[in-house]
Amino acid sequence: MRKEFRAGLVCPTAGLAPGVTQANLIALPRDWAWDMLLYGQRNPQPCPVLDVSDPGVPSTVLAPGADLRTDLPLYRIWRDGALVDEVPDATAAWRDDLVAFLIGCSFTFETGLLAAGIDVRHVTAGCNVPMYRTNRNCRPAGRLHGELVVSMRPIPADRVADAVRISARYPAVHGAPVHVGDPAALGIPALDRPDYGDPVEVRPGELPVFWACGVTPQAAVVASAVPYAITHAPGHMFVTDVPDSRYQV
Amino acid sequence: MRKEFRAGLVCPTAGLAPGVTQANLIALPRDWAWDMLLYGQRNPQPCPVLDVSDPGVPSTVLAPGADLRTDLPLYRIWRDGALVDEVPDATAAWRDDLVAFLIGCSFTFETGLLAAGIDVRHVTAGCNVPMYRTNRNCRPAGRLHGELVVSMRPIPADRVADAVRISARYPAVHGAPVHVGDPAALGIPALDRPDYGDPVEVRPGELPVFWACGVTPQAAVVASAVPYAITHAPGHMFVTDVPDSRYQV
16 A cells, blocks of 8 residues: 555545554654654543654654655645645655654554444445544643544444444554544534545434544644644555554553 | 651552552653653553653642652662662752653552452562563663563462453553563573562462563663663652553553
């Protein structure tokens, strides 16, 4: 998949390369790296840090030989907290002072949900997962602050416990849901208008289940007016070489 | 317990305040804080970071109202990688540029072992847990490097699986053992001469079981010649207000 993305393929990564861990990317100037690493420590459910690069080095122990500037399907470029570009190759936007953080992604435990016979709607529908900003603030760290972002999967009421149990075994990729059933309690006005990704159908007998999402650092980039950042585009993740089992407890 | 330690009581903390989380302390100059936080991210089994203070602020969200300079039973003061003092009160040694890290401690899951009827030898014997430097190096982070330190508990062969299962549920306080049964494979020449703490008897039918230990950052202070640090004395932990269940998965 990394080779195809490097060659120009652009698509969401849910359901691709099942069995290996996927990761969110956020690369920030060195001067902001302490704030980001501490933001991850203080908010481990939305921001579980799987690896941190050395400054300016676009590589990771999670996938030796991969290039973080080219091997994701789609990138977002941010200046002063504003989205300024979306590109399939971030080489021109890369800087020598950037520290790259790879953050766990809930796509990782979808393999376990599917294996248990739980439909993952956005995979079945062939679209991106719906993601929403919430009314819950993360614990600030230095200059970084912002709200929790969640992903949503509709789960049949009689499988909610299974979905919790299965995802809870993967705390490094967001773990158990943060909320079950009531979008309004999270400040989400309408499920059919996600802030990121695509809407999916919630069928009768299903509950919307919300997991912490690795787009949360992008919300912090906006709220905190970070001077410069490169991130993945929501749902367009970095596919690592690490088997899911590494993060199973 | 914190009040008694503040008043001058000095003793190891294993078995005290059962049901709440205990923590290792390492306070480093701000200039070294990035290295330490990254060392924790890269070595989460020995160095699971539970909280990080703001520079110069000797308090923690893990125990509102506590003073990290006085509320541990015994402290170690380090200069240029050498142990220079051991004191029951670190107020005079505190500096405004110190960032305090609280790191998970295996004493936390001993409550679960005891509840399952597994004898915790150092608690029964009323002594400190034995701890050993190993031949395994941690993954370096910036200027920090050093070997893994482990704690050891003798476990009856027919309860080893239970001890693994119970401790594995607490990854934030070192989780499952790193090794079962063979001290030589970890480079430990003699179980009766621990590098820290007290020796305990390993009885016939028992295996020595080794868990990653929060003294590992102190080994890094030595190996990396950190210019200044304040830590807890091994086995003399910070008792938090956080119930063990917070860290159970």
